[in-house]
Amino acid sequence: MPRNEALSxxxxxxxxxxxxxxGEAAEVIExxxxxxxxxxxxxxxxxxxxxxxxxxALTWHTTRKGKGGLVSGRWVGTEKIEWNQILPNGxxxxxxQYSPLLETxxxxxxxxxxxxxxxxxxxxxxxKYVTTTLINLGRYMVxxxxxxxxxxYALSLLDQSGLNHFVVEYAxxxxxxxxxxxQRILSYxxxxxxxxxxxxxxxxSLFSLDDRLCKEIYEWAKDAQNLMMPIKSGAYKGRxxxxxxAIAKIANCEQNLLVNQKMRAFLRQFEIELQEHxxxxxxxxxxxxxxxxxxxxxxxxxxxxxxxxxxxxTNHIALSxxxxxHLPGKSPNPAYxxxxxxxxxxxxxxxxxxxxxxxxxDIGLRYLNGAxxxxxxxxxxxxxxxxxxxxxxxxxxxLSAWKTQAKHREIFASLIGVPKYALLRSxxxxxxxxxxxxxNKGAESMDAHRLIGHVVASCVILIAILKPSRDEELxxxxxxxxxxxxxxxxxxxxxLGKSNxxxxxxxxxxxxxxxxxxxxxxxKGLGKGIDGILGTDTSDRLFVLPGxxxxxxxxxxxxxxxxxxxxxxxxxxxxxxxxxRRWYVRVHEMRKFFxxxxxxxxxxxxxDAAREIAGHTDVEHIYRYMEANxxxxxxxxxxxxYAVNCLSSIDQYTQFGEVDSGLERLREMVCDHFGVSSxxxxxxxxxxxxxxxxxxxxxxxxxxxxxxxxxxxxxxxxAISFIVSECLSDAA
Numbered sequence: 001m002p003r004n005e006a007l008s009x010x011x012x013x014x015x016x017x018x019x020x021x022x023g024e025a026a027e028v029i030e031x032x033x034x035x036x037x038x039x040x041x042x043x044x045x046x047x048x049x050x051x052x053x054x055x056x057a058l059t060w061h062t063t064r065k066g067k068g069g070l071v072s073g074r075w076v077g078t079e080k081i082e083w084n085q086i087l088p089n090g091x092x093x094x095x096x097q098y099s100p101l102l103e104t105x106x107x108x109x110x111x112x113x114x115x116x117x118x119x120x121x122x123x124x125x126x127x128k129y130v131t132t133t134l135i136n137l138g139r140y141m142v143x144x145x146x147x148x149x150x151x152x153y154a155l156s157l158l159d160q161s162g163l164n165h166f167v168v169e170y171a172x173x174x175x176x177x178x179x180x181x182x183q184r185i186l187s188y189x190x191x192x193x194x195x196x197x198x199x200x201x202x203x204x205s206l207f208s209l210d211d212r213l214c215k216e217i218y219e220w221a222k223d224a225q226n227l228m229m230p231i232k233s234g235a236y237k238g239r240x241x242x243x244x245x246a247i248a249k250i251a252n253c254e255q256n257l258l259v260n261q262k263m264r265a266f267l268r269q270f271e272i273e274l275q276e277h278x279x280x281x282x283x284x285x286x287x288x289x290x291x292x293x294x295x296x297x298x299x300x301x302x303x304x305x306x307x308x309x310x311x312x313x314t315n316h317i318a319l320s321x322x323x324x325x326h327l328p329g330k331s332p333n334p335a336y337x338x339x340x341x342x343x344x345x346x347x348x349x350x351x352x353x354x355x356x357x358x359x360x361x362d363i364g365l366r367y368l369n370g371a372x373x374x375x376x377x378x379x380x381x382x383x384x385x386x387x388x389x390x391x392x393x394x395x396x397x398x399l400s401a402w403k404t405q406a407k408h409r410e411i412f413a414s415l416i417g418v419p420k421y422a423l424l425r426s427x428x429x430x431x432x433x434x435x436x437x438x439x440n441k442g443a444e445s446m447d448a449h450r451l452i453g454h455v456v457a458s459c460v461i462l463i464a465i466l467k468p469s470r471d472e473e474l475x476x477x478x479x480x481x482x483x484x485x486x487x488x489x490x491x492x493x494x495x496l497g498k499s500n501x502x503x504x505x506x507x508x509x510x511x512x513x514x515x516x517x518x519x520x521x522x523x524k525g526l527g528k529g530i531d532g533i534l535g536t537d538t539s540d541r542l543f544v545l546p547g548x549x550x551x552x553x554x555x556x557x558x559x560x561x562x563x564x565x566x567x568x569x570x571x572x573x574x575x576x577x578x579x580x581r582r583w584y585v586r587v588h589e590m591r592k593f594f595x596x597x598x599x600x601x602x603x604x605x606x607x608d609a610a611r612e613i614a615g616h617t618d619v620e621h622i623y624r625y626m627e628a629n630x631x632x633x634x635x636x637x638x639x640x641x642y643a644v645n646c647l648s649s650i651d652q653y654t655q656f657g658e659v660d661s662g663l664e665r666l667r668e669m670v671c672d673h674f675g676v677s678s679x680x681x682x683x684x685x686x687x688x689x690x691x692x693x694x695x696x697x698x699x700x701x702x703x704x705x706x707x708x709x710x711x712x713x714x715x716x717x718x719a720i721s722f723i724v725s726e727c728l729s730d731a732a
Contacts, residue, residue: 042326046110055106058084058094062113064124065476065495079124081109081131088143088179090252093135097151101141104154104330105134108323117322125472133316136175140166143179154330155320163317163337164345171310171346173262173303181251181258182206182266188250189270193220207262207301209269218272228271234285239273241283265300279579286563288570289582292357296579307350314339356592358629363574363583364593368465370572371458372515379458379522381424382451387529389415389433389448394533408433412448424451450567452526456543457568459519460561464590467492467512468613471558471587477542479527482512482520490517496615510613562586592629599626600634604642607704608718618706619718639702640695643722644688647679662722666691666700669724699725 046055050063052070060081061068068078083102084094093102108117109131115121122130141150141158148157169178176182183203190198193216202209221242222228228240247267248255257263265280274283280300281290295303321334392411396404412433416425424430434449463469473494483491491509512520520542527544531537536553538544543556556564566584574582591614599610611622627635646663647670667679670690674682694700700722707717 101150101154130316158332163342167342167346171349176263214269261300287566292581292583304349310350359593371461374458375519453564457564459523462516462519464587466516468591468594479539619704623704640692
């Protein structure tokens with residue numbers, strides 16, 4: 001019997017010679033299936049509960065956290081993968097000639113999410129990241145199709161030289177460089193402007209082109225049809241910049257490959273009308289000032305990717321290589337490829353990942369105070385005004401568009417004049433429900449729709465700072481996400497981010513302050529009121545708003561939340577830095593703000609509480625998070641302070657419990673240095689400074705870890721181990 005057939009048979013628990021209980025029998029069967037999938041090629045059907053379309057479909061719809069499907073002819077709550085993407089030669093991945101390549105990419109993606117490549121199901125987010133890398137690797141093969149022949153051999157001819165080149169170019173400037181997008185754009189520009197082929201020498205100086213050359217190309221480009229467009233609004237209104245749509249057509253690429261910093265900096269060389277600014281400012285900025293993340297133009301031109309980003313994309317490629325035994329004729333053979341070699345080649349360009357800056361304390365507190373004030377002082381009035389307008393506006397029907405708008409203005413003018421809303425009139429000067437024209441959409445203007453956006457932003461801030469949350473945790477909140485426990489307080493119920501096994505996420509509850517609960521109740525009442533008026537059902541989402549027009553109900557996604565946070569930052573007048581940039585806050589920055597300040601204030605006494613608040617399963621995880629985000633000098637100071645306190649305690653008493661062996665070794669090192677048997681014989685300031693010097697020079701470090709119960713694995717306590725240099729060198 002062939003081994004494939006033998007291992008695919010069902011395990012007969014009655015005749016195998018071992019009488020197994022049903023539960024154990026099922027477990028053994030799963031173990032055998034796992035072993036088979038790890039050793040033998042997949043020979044089943046490419047069908048799964050999570051894949052809601054045929055595997056050959058050009059658009060995949062898949063479940064999202066186990067939910068989603070086709071409702072009344074529309075896909076609702078699904079994850080989507082678009083396969084029919086443009087290739088560097090202008091063809092599409094869905095074209096018949098590239099069917100071997102498409103089939104390989106789709107099957108590899110299927111095997112990954114089904115757990116055939118990793119031994120366990122993969123979470124949606126990671127799966128989408130890897131699938132995107134797969135598609136881009138396919139694009140690279142088409143870019144060099146004279147060499148790799150993807151029409152016949154899909155990915156299988158990828159060699160070490162090609163892998164090295166892809167990863168190195170990716171490290172230099174991301175996917176845009178790996179797919180030679182700047183080169184293709186410059187070739188088109190030069191050929192169109194001067195009527196001849198672009199000199200090869202220019203391709204080696206893509207990000208430091210001659211000013212005169214760039215100006216000559218600009219003079220041609222500004223008159224070329226639909227290539228450059230005037231900015232419609234904002235601080236740079238009227239100035240001409242490249243149309244992303246037009247450039248994407250020239251380069252045969254997706255528009256999202258043109259909006260990263262490196263590509264924006266490349267194109268900015270030709271956008272002469274914006275070059276007086278030393279920042280790489282976004283042309284379509286809708287905020288009053290550039291973001292604190294806007295880089296200096298010279299830095300953006302020379303920037304490369306972080307080593308972490310390079311590691312991530314090479315990890316994705318490594319996963320795709322593991323599909324070779326399932327797809328031997330179409331997938332690269334890992335025996336002839338080395339991910340390590342590719343990383344080594346790229347190492348001189350990728351720079352070490354630094355810390356993302358911590359939001360300054362005064363700015364964080366300004367956001368927090370502004371959110372508290374808006375919710376407490378204006379929240380109820382803003383929601384009441386919004387819903388009352390919707391209620392009356394919905395009754396308007398049978399009129400032309402402009403008459404409907406006129407009637408809406410009349411309704412709102414009457415409403416805002418009610419004495420109940422005098423505070424909103426006086427403090428915000430609200431004149432209309434929704435500003436529809438560009439002239440009325442400036443960051444200075446205020447309308448009822450924007451005010452409700454400020455309420456939503458305030459709610460986000462009060463959750464993200466006072467109950468530190470990840471983006472996905474916050475965006476996935478349902479309307480009934482809070483509960484009140486008598487004698488205790490309010491709790492937030494949510495799905496814990498990064499806790500998934502496949503599509504299953506751990507549900508949890510965390511305590512929240514009253515003001516956070518108040519903000520959530522406001523947004524909850526807003527959504528419930530909108531549903532009652534418009535006859536919709538959006539109870540699965542906390543953050544919902546009508547979009548353009550009063551009846552276009554929709555959930556507020558990550559981009560929408562960020563937009564509302566930006567406008568709220570302008571409303572508060574957050575202070576500017578030396579380059580006139582404003583700190584427009586994000587959810588992950590508020591999470592970090594709370595956790596780092598909490599640990600700074602309470603040190604090791606609050607470490608386990610920080611772990612619980614952050615949703616980590618082990619104190620080691622939160623500690624590494626702290627270490628990665630604190631300046632090194634601050635972190636070593638914290639550890640040295642803790643070591644000094646511990647050494648003071650054990651040296652003052654002759655009777656003490658079990659002492660960490662590393663701490664005892666550290667004590668011996670300090671005593672030996674001063675030639676004493678006890679630290680009591682050394683001036684306190686001297687031995688304390690010596691301990692601080694030891695930590696600064698990495699002669700010891702701390703490693704906290706959780707102590708978990710044997711049964712349920714819940715954290716019972718934490719312990720902090722001292723690792724001295726001898727142990728570190730032994731471990732190395």
